[in-house]
Amino acid sequence: AQKVTQAQTEISVVEKEDVTLDCVYETRDTTYYLFWYKQPPSGELVFLIRRNSFDEQNEISGRYSWNFQKSTSSFNFTITASQVVDSAVYFCALSELDQTGANNLFFGTGTRLTVIP
Amino acid sequence: DAGITQSPRHKVTETGTPVTLRCHQTENHRYMYWYRQDPGHGLRLIHYSYGVKDTDKGEVSDGYSVSRSKTEDFLLTLESATSSQTSVYFCAIRPTVGNEQYFGPGTRLTVT
Numbered sequence: 001a002q003k004v005t006q007a008q009t010e011i012s013v014v015e016k017e018d019v020t021l022d023c024v025y026e027t028r029d030t031t032y033y034l035f036w037y038k039q040p041p042s043g044e045l046v047f048l049i050r051r052n053s054f055d056e057q058n059e060i061s062g063r064y065s066w067n068f069q070k071s072t073s074s075f076n077f078t079i080t081a082s083q084v085v086d087s088a089v090y091f092c093a094l095s096e097l098d099q100t101g102a103n104n105l106f107f108g109t110g111t112r113l114t115v116i117p
Numbered sequence: 118d119a120g121i122t123q124s125p126r127h128k129v130t131e132t133g134t135p136v137t138l139r140c141h142q143t144e145n146h147r148y149m150y151w152y153r154q155d156p157g158h159g160l161r162l163i164h165y166s167y168g169v170k171d172t173d174k175g176e177v178s179d180g181y182s183v184s185r186s187k188t189e190d191f192l193l194t195l196e197s198a199t200s201s202q203t204s205v206y207f208c209a210i211r212p213t214v215g216n217e218q219y220f221g222p223g224t225r226l227t228v229t
Contacts, residue, residue: 033216045160045207045220052216091159095216100167102148103216104175105209107159 002027004094006108013082014116021077021111023092029053033095034068034075035105040088051075082115089113120144121221123208129227136195138224140208142188148211149191150218151175151183153204160207166191198228 003026013019025034036048049059051068059066063080079086092108120143130136140149147168152160152175162175164183172183180202184192195202205225209218 035217037220043205043223045209045223047217047219050215050217093160100165100171100173102150102165102167102173103211104150104162104165105160105218106176107161109157109159 002029002032002094002096002106004092004106004108006090006092006111008111009109010112010114012114012116015084016081018078018080019082019113021079021090021092021113023075023077023108025073025075025092025094027073027094027096029096031097033103035093035095036066036075036077037091037093037107038088039091039110045091048077079113082113084115084117087113087115121208121210121219123206123221123224125224126222127225129229130198131229132199133197136198136226136228138193138206138208138226140191140193140221142191142210144210144212145188146210146212147188148213148218149185150209150211151181151191151193152207152209152220153177153202154207154223155204163193163206195226198226200228202226203228 005024032053034051038046067076089110091110093105095103150165151163161177166172166185208221211218
């Protein structure tokens with residue numbers, strides 16, 4: 001069975017600090033995908049990144065970076081020099097392949113990040 | 118913008134009444150999903166569709182049914198609403214290329 005754990009329920013940081021959001025997953029499949037989504041206070045869900053299980057290269061996009069380690073089943077998300085606009089709930093999710101091709105998403109419970117000015 | 122709309126955006130209804138939520142997409146994506154979001158649970162899959170008239174259950178399907186008679190519309194029905202179905206409901210689509218899902222703006226449903 002698949003499972004995504006985001007142990008940090010809430011994190012507060014002061015603006016310009018770096019912050020890492022943890023994500024640990026469980027799956028029996030060898031082929032799977034990992035995702036991060038952002039949900040700002042306005043409520044919409046914004047896709048941030050997708051990673052497949054065969055690509056362990058870390059990725060950087062501006063102030064955002066992601067560290068994927070299969071050995072520890074983790075897909076952590078770091079925000080460098082945090083800003084108030086980064087305040088949001090962040091969700092990690094896992095997708096496995098299925099026969100229909102729908103590849104449903106299984107979400108963690110989210111981490112609420114508050115950046116204090 | 119993934120071209121997804123949900124209606125209504127807010128609804129208050131009484132226990133025992135039927136409720137239908139609509140998800141509409143403009144880009145003919147094959148895959149569509151319904152999730153509910155509750156505090157402490159993240160998002161959980163209710164039902165999904167992999168084509169017109171092709172649907173299947175997700176993790177929390179009890180009390181819900183869906184229909185997809187056209188590519189662009191995916192309907193979620195609560196046959197007899199209960200207070201435990203008070204939630205925010207999100208529709209999502211997944212393009213055939215790529216594996217990420219894109220979400221609609223959500224519907225806040227309150228069952229009194």
